[in-house]
Amino acid sequence: MSEAKFKPGARVKVMKAYPLGHVRTPYYIRGCTGTVERICGAFPNPEELAQMRDGLPKLPLYRVRFRQKEVWPDYRGNEDDVLEVEIFQHWLEPA
Amino acid sequence: MKEDHGNYRPLSYFQLMELSLRELLVEKGIVTNEQVDATVEDMRNRTPERGAKVVARAWVDAGFKQRLLENGTKACEELGLDVPALKLLAVENTPQVHNAIVCTLCSCYPRMLLGIPPEWYKSRNYRSRMVREPRAVLAEFGLQIPQTTQIRVHDSTADMRYIVLPMRPAGTEGWSEERLAALVNRDSMIGVAVPKGPND
DSSP states (O other): OOOOOOOTTOEEEEOOOOOSSOOOSOGGGTTOEEEEEEEEEEEOOHHHHTTTSOOOSOEEEEEEEEEHHHHSTTOOSOTTOEEEEEEEGGGEEEO | OOOOSTTOOOOOHHHHHHHHHHHHHHHTTSSOHHHHHHHHHHHHHOOHHHHHHHHHHHHHOHHHHHHHHHOHHHHHHHTTOOOOSSEEEEEEOOSSEEEEEEOSSSOOOOHHHHOSOOHHHHSHHHHHHTTTOHHHHHHHTTOOOOTTSEEEEEEOOSSEEEEEEOOOOTTOTTOOHHHHHTTOOHHHHHTSSOOOOTTO
């Protein structure tokens, strides 16, 4: 298993990439910056599993918290409303 | 089984496909009819009453609630509920925070505790708007969240599964777990509703 690069509280940016294939990083969150809420554990890479491969080594999976106002600039609601998304480590870079 | 000749309808496209595929799998010895029946039975047994049992226990047992929030999968095992392979995260509603669950990519859902997801959960409308304008979507469900309450929307994109631990309704002090569980409806565990009140 790959080691977890980010700790809870770390600021991270989701890569703005558009690879083909089965990807579990939603489009709308690519390029956004958030905070690691927790490390969920390590899981096989779904992009590899979709190709009938074993997805190993397992990759750290994070739950990242984003402020709605930063994801959607015209967001209407509480300033503190947040969105939490599970993102695999290879989609994250330090922010 | 009683024979009913009055309700005959031709098989739909998907029913026919399912039947053909199942027959082939059985014929090739990959699965048996008994295994298929047992799996269907198992899926039918998963209903929101399971989730309600977990919520009611958390309401009456502070230690269990703590364990549920720390490790949902393990806490469910205490109640004899097996949550295979996936990790369950329980997220707690408080007067300051309201949680709601969506899967924008497909329809990931805590089936082991809530059964089969409702149609609207899988709809493009819910999936695309819940992350974009949750307050408007919740209002359409009849749930007005005060502006001062923080909304946390959980997009269930990978290996976690989420269940909302709603707030215990006021006026239920001293109620038994069974009685409390009857107040916990499916939608309150997805976060698009709150549990019924003691007089509802």
